[in-house]
Amino acid sequence: MWILWLIAVLCVIYYVIIVAYSGLSTSFSIIWLLLAACCILFGVGWDAYLKQKDKVPLWIPVSVVTICCTGILVFTIVEILVFTGVAVRDTSKLDYVIVLGARVKEDGISKSLKNRLDKAIDYLDENPGTILVLSGAKGEDEPVSEAEAMRDYLVFNGVKETQLILEARSYSTVENIAYSRVAIEEDQERKKVESQESPIMMDPGTYEEVPDKPIKIGVLTSDFHVFRAQQIARKWGIPDIYGISCKSDPVLFVHFCVRECVAILKDKLVGNM
Template sequence: MKLRYIFLAVEIVIMMFFLLPVFSNILNPGNIAGMFISAVLILITVFWNKFKELCENMFKHTGGKIVIISVSVIVAAGIIYAAVLTGLMINACVKSPENSQAVVVLGCKVKGDSPSRMLRRRLDAAAEFLSEHEDVFCIVSGGKGDDEQISEAQAMQTYLVQKGISEERIIMEDQSVSTYENLENSCRILKEMGITGDIAIVTDGFHQYRAGFIADRFGYDTSAINSVTDFYNATMTPTYYVREWMAITNEYLKCLKR
């Protein structure tokens, strides 16, 4: 019984991590899926005896056995798949730049004409790196959303200039509306400039693997410059990781179709 209470407490905490972003007006497939799965686990734990009895009764019949075994296999495969993706994501975000010839900063939400909190953290990391490597130039990539006054690229350029980075070192790519287009357009600019070596991507750690996976398809090896994680962002990590699992899977499926 005590073990059940421990499981229930853990599941409620997990649910809270996925629920917290809602209070910051963040509702995406990541926390929707997380809240749904957490709710299912909580219900199973609360009604464990009835759930156990239901499974035992189903297992007495061939159809029930097939359902239980199939669901168990799917759940186990899903857990393994998520664990593998997480390992790839962690490995990608620890690849520090060594001989990167350029930096590509991936865009994020702009509020009015100012970078959002998440985008500012990316830009602060970019500014620090560029200040320490004065021979490296930067591409800021991001178009203008319907609810934004200026393009993400323009907001990023202005912010970096205010941080002391010379405007001459910053190239704006302001047409993209997705991570894929960020990298497609930025890599095209790099090729036009004759840059074929490694590039460093500035984004959040959870985003690095997918960004690198896309850049690799355009012929570029990548390293990671991760935005600085603060307490607020740490509480959002479960939501963004689950959302990223879905986004990575979508990129895999796109590759299969091409």
């Protein structure tokens, strides 16, 4: 079928574009070449089936079509969840916002990370009392940890270091959330100790004890990534997590959506969300 050949050509062209644009040739981008190969294989198989329809058992084409349709249906459902499953909530005046890291290059931060950090700066401008938890370790091909790179960028753009907590141990979204939660708990304990060491003196009978106010935590990441980050956070001890999304790179948007679909299915299967 000509449509399969057209899709195969588009997949190869898109692969070349994303590799030339961002240098992702060693990562998940290889999926586009695999998709192109699958389309070519299906196209050749379909032509062969039409020529020898009487010799091919009916269950073979039915199985192939069923598998393809199921895959398309699953992908569609996941993408609907990704972009409509995040409820619109008031994210103002959060106590902590976990900023998820992204690739750091030799010559600076990636566009995805810059978009997240610019969003974090805008958020702090409107909510100066919020603490940012910068989450991300140093990958093998990264000059510094993602947390350090984020701190340097934010400080350079006027954010006070006292508003930043670095979490530089995590290599995945699950670890981002888990270690950031620990960092927040440690910061809360530190603040409790400081408040006990410097009590506010008041006359007896002029105050009453009130229960501790529950802290409000958000997670800031790219638009396609918010759903998975929230689901992982709910699974790993932050049930009332607020999602804050930023725009993603338009050239890599389709690539990120496909990658995110695979990541969501994997995390669901292994129990991360």
